[in-house]
Amino acid sequence: MFRFQRFTVHDDQCGHAVGTDGILLGAWAACDQATRILDVGTGSGLIALMLAQRTEGRSDPPHIDAIETSTSAARQAAANVAASPWADRIAVRGHSLEAHRQLCQAAAQTYDLVICNPPFFNMTQPANQERALARHQCGLSLSELCVASRGLLSARGHLDVILPVNQYKVIQAEARPLMVKRQTLVHPKPNHAAKRVLLSLSGEDVELETDQLVLEVDKHQYTSAFKQLTAGFHLAHA
Numbered sequence: 001m002f003r004f005q006r007f008t009v010h011d012d013q014c015g016h017a018v019g020t021d022g023i024l025l026g027a028w029a030a031c032d033q034a035t036r037i038l039d040v041g042t043g044s045g046l047i048a049l050m051l052a053q054r055t056e057g058r059s060d061p062p063h064i065d066a067i068e069t070s071t072s073a074a075r076q077a078a079a080n081v082a083a084s085p086w087a088d089r090i091a092v093r094g095h096s097l098e099a100h101r102q103l104c105q106a107a108a109q110t111y112d113l114v115i116c117n118p119p120f121f122n123m124t125q126p127a128n129q130e131r132a133l134a135r136h137q138c139g140l141s142l143s144e145l146c147v148a149s150r151g152l153l154s155a156r157g158h159l160d161v162i163l164p165v166n167q168y169k170v171i172q173a174e175a176r177p178l179m180v181k182r183q184t185l186v187h188p189k190p191n192h193a194a195k196r197v198l199l200s201l202s203g204e205d206v207e208l209e210t211d212q213l214v215l216e217v218d219k220h221q222y223t224s225a226f227k228q229l230t231a232g233f234h235l236a237h238a
Contacts, residue, residue, distance in 0.1 A: 005232060006085065009045065011043070013073060014070070016043060018044060023233065024186065026047040026050030030158070030160070031055055031113055036064075037113045038066075038111045038115070039064060041097075041140060042074075043068065043077065043117075044080055045076075045078075045080040048077075048081065051064060051113075054232070062089070063091070067100050074092055074094035097145065097148045110153060110154040112154050112156060112157045114158075117162055142171050142174050149178070153202070156204065158181065158200045158201060158204075159178060160198070160200045162186075163196065177203055180199055180208060182208070183210050185212045185213070186198065186215065190214055
């Protein structure tokens with residue numbers, strides 16, 4: 001399990017354990033104006049819980065739907081949510097993105113934020129099926145994520161993801177007419193090439209915001225920028 005300042009996440013039943021990518025995305029995504037949020041492939045429920053915490057001070061905090069195709073992961077996410085202070089605002093649903101899109105289409109329901117820490121690889125799958133679904137494009141491709149998101153977003157909505165930098169052009173092509181409006185290149189250390197990129201895509205005509213984030217100055221010696229971004233979550237950064 002992984003203890004945060006305000007909640008605890010158990011992840012032993014999930015294909016992919018709590019990691020830096022999910023923490024970065026949950027802390028980085030713009031959620032201040034969102035009234036409805038969809039967390040795609042929620043896994044342990046980490047990002048949904050982070051967004052619930054970040055918006056709890058609002059007079060109208062958003063409802064968060066967290067969907068997950070893995071039965072065991074969805075069960076564990078629901079347990080993590082139930083043990084948190086925000087159980088009344090997060091609904092964990094055990095179905096696919098396409099099934100959820102169809103339900104939302106029938107109900108004319110949209111989201112101001114669709115967020116996903118998506119599968120990264122389409123190479124040889126690992127032996128563990130749960131990890132395969134979590135880390136490979138066998139359960140959800142970037143194309144499927146982008147197509148479904150276009151139909152789920154409100155007029156002001158945005159799709160936020162974290163990806164390896166080599167998939168930047170892929171999502172640019174797949175997401176059209178959504179366009180990158182905000183991006184942060186994530187460098188593991190100073191003078192190291194960026195390994196990840198945080199992206200926010202929308203259909204709004206706004207100027208691109210871009211910046212960079214360095215995670216560590218040395219092993220386990222985090223930068224002030226990373227500490228500030230995750231200050232509300234990491235126990236070590238409290």
